[in-house]
Amino acid sequence: IAPPHRQPNPGSRRKTILITKSRSDSWLESARQEIENHLQHALDNPPIPSTRLRDAMRYSLLAGGKRLRPLLCLAACELHGQPRALALPAAVAVEMVHTYSLIHDDLPAMDNDDLRRGKPSCHRAFDEATAILAGDALLTHAFALLATAKDYPPEIRLQMIRLLSQAAGPAGMVAGQMQDMEAAEKQLDQAALETLHGLKTGRLIQASLVLGALAAGITDDTTLAHMTAIGEKLGLAFQVQ
Numbered sequence: 001i002a003p004p005h006r007q008p009n010p011g012s013r014r015k016t017i018l019i020t021k022s023r024s025d026s027w028l029e030s031a032r033q034e035i036e037n038h039l040q041h042a043l044d045n046p047p048i049p050s051t052r053l054r055d056a057m058r059y060s061l062l063a064g065g066k067r068l069r070p071l072l073c074l075a076a077c078e079l080h081g082q083p084r085a086l087a088l089p090a091a092v093a094v095e096m097v098h099t100y101s102l103i104h105d106d107l108p109a110m111d112n113d114d115l116r117r118g119k120p121s122c123h124r125a126f127d128e129a130t131a132i133l134a135g136d137a138l139l140t141h142a143f144a145l146l147a148t149a150k151d152y153p154p155e156i157r158l159q160m161i162r163l164l165s166q167a168a169g170p171a172g173m174v175a176g177q178m179q180d181m182e183a184a185e186k187q188l189d190q191a192a193l194e195t196l197h198g199l200k201t202g203r204l205i206q207a208s209l210v211l212g213a214l215a216a217g218i219t220d221d222t223t224l225a226h227m228t229a230i231g232e233k234l235g236l237a238f239q240v241q
Contacts, residue, residue, distance in 0.1 A: 028071065031071055031074050031075075031084060032067050032071065034074075034084075034085065034088065035067050035070045035071070035074070035088070035091055035092070035095070036062070036067075038088045038089075038091070038092050039061055039062060039092055039095065039096075040058075040062065042092050042096070042141070042145060043057060043058055043061065043062075048137075052126070052130060053130065053133055053134060053137060055126075056122055056125075056126045056130045056131065056133075056134035057134045057137055057138055059122060059125055059126070059134075060099050060102065060103050060116070060122045060134060060135075060138075061095070061096065061099045061138060063116065063117045063119055064117055065117055067095065068205070068208075068238070069091075069094045069095055069098050069204060069205060069208040070091030070092065070094060070095045070208070071091075072205065072208040072209050072212065072231075072234070073087050073090050073091040073094055073208045073209070073211050073212040073215070074087050074088070074091055074212060075212065076208070076209045076210070076211070076212025076213050076215075076216070076227060077212040077213070077215045077216045078212075078216075079212075079213075079216075080212075080213055080216035080217075080218050080223075081216065082215070082216035082217065086151060086215050086216065087211070087212045087215035087216070089145055089146065089149035089151065089152070089215075090146065090149070090160060090211040090212065090214070090215050091208075091211075091212075092142075092145060093142040093143070093145045093146050093160075093164060093211075094142070094164065094204065094207060094208050094211060096138040096139070096141055096142035096145070097138070097139060097142045097164060097168050097173075097204065098204060099135075099138055100135040100136070100138040100139040100142075101135075101168070101173055101177070101204075102116060103121075103122045103123075103131050103132075103134055103135035103138070104131075104132070104135045105177065106121040106122065106123060106131075107123055107128065107131060107132070108123070108128065110177070110181070122134055122135075139168070142164070143161055143164070143165070146160045146161050146164065147161060151215075152214075152215065156214055156215075156217070156219070159214055159219070160211055160214055160215075163207055163210055163211065163214070164207055164211065166203075166207075167203040167204050167206065167207035168203075168204065168207075171199075172199055172203040172204070173199065173200055173201075173203055173204055175199045175200075176196055176197070176198070176199030176200025176201070176203070177200055179195070179196045179199065179200070180196055180200055183196060194236060197235070197236060197239040198232065198235060198236065201235050201238060201239050202231065202232055202234075202235025202236060202239070203235070204235075205231045205234050205235040205238065206227075206228050206231030206232055206235060207231070208231065209227040209228070209230060209231040209234075210224055210227050210228055210231070212227075213227050
């Protein structure tokens with residue numbers, strides 16, 4: 001930023017923006033790789049006795065995607081002065097919950113989608129029963145990861161588990177999915193649409209930011225409420241986009 005007494009050079013500003021984008025791309029690339037590595041590790045610990053179940057979980061969890069939620073979790077931790085690696089258990093947990101929701105959303109009884117991220121949906125690649133169980137397994141495994149994350153004090157682990165369960169449960173993401181199904185043949189006004197997407201998409205994005213702050217040891221209500229508010233706006237912007 002140029003000093004107040006001097007007008008900025010447009011060419012200089014453009015260069016600054018390019019440098020910032022380069023650094024941002026580098027951060028995203030390295031953070032995504034850390035997330036991918038920890039997702040794979042989390043699927044191997046503890047070992048999953050059923051090969052078919054393990055394959056279905058891996059198929060959906062490691063299928064790529066933007067990794068928006070775990071990236072936000074890492075960024076929130078770093079924002080509050082701690083290394084992003086500290087937030088990896090929470091980031092992996094939130095991505096497992098997100099992936100479970102995608103598997104179940106794609107089922108014939110729900111959105112009945114044959115493709116996910118350019119590949120056959122889990123129930124198409126395996127079968128409907130296996131897809132249901134793979135989603136169930138990812139959801140429950142997410143909470144086991146948080147419960148056993150030794151880098152977090154017990155009270156932080158408890159707060160994380162409560163937060164993620166509320167964001168994903170009957171007052172959060174699941175409620176949003178129910179509203180989405182009920183609204184399939186209705187014309188919603190803007191307020192109803194914002195409420196639906198706030199539950200179905202926004203709550204998990206909010207949770208990602210707050211989980212990152214908790215991983216950094218932030219527990220004061222004001223800061224956590226601030227992160228929640230940011231997550232609410234991001235969730236709506238993401239859904240609009």
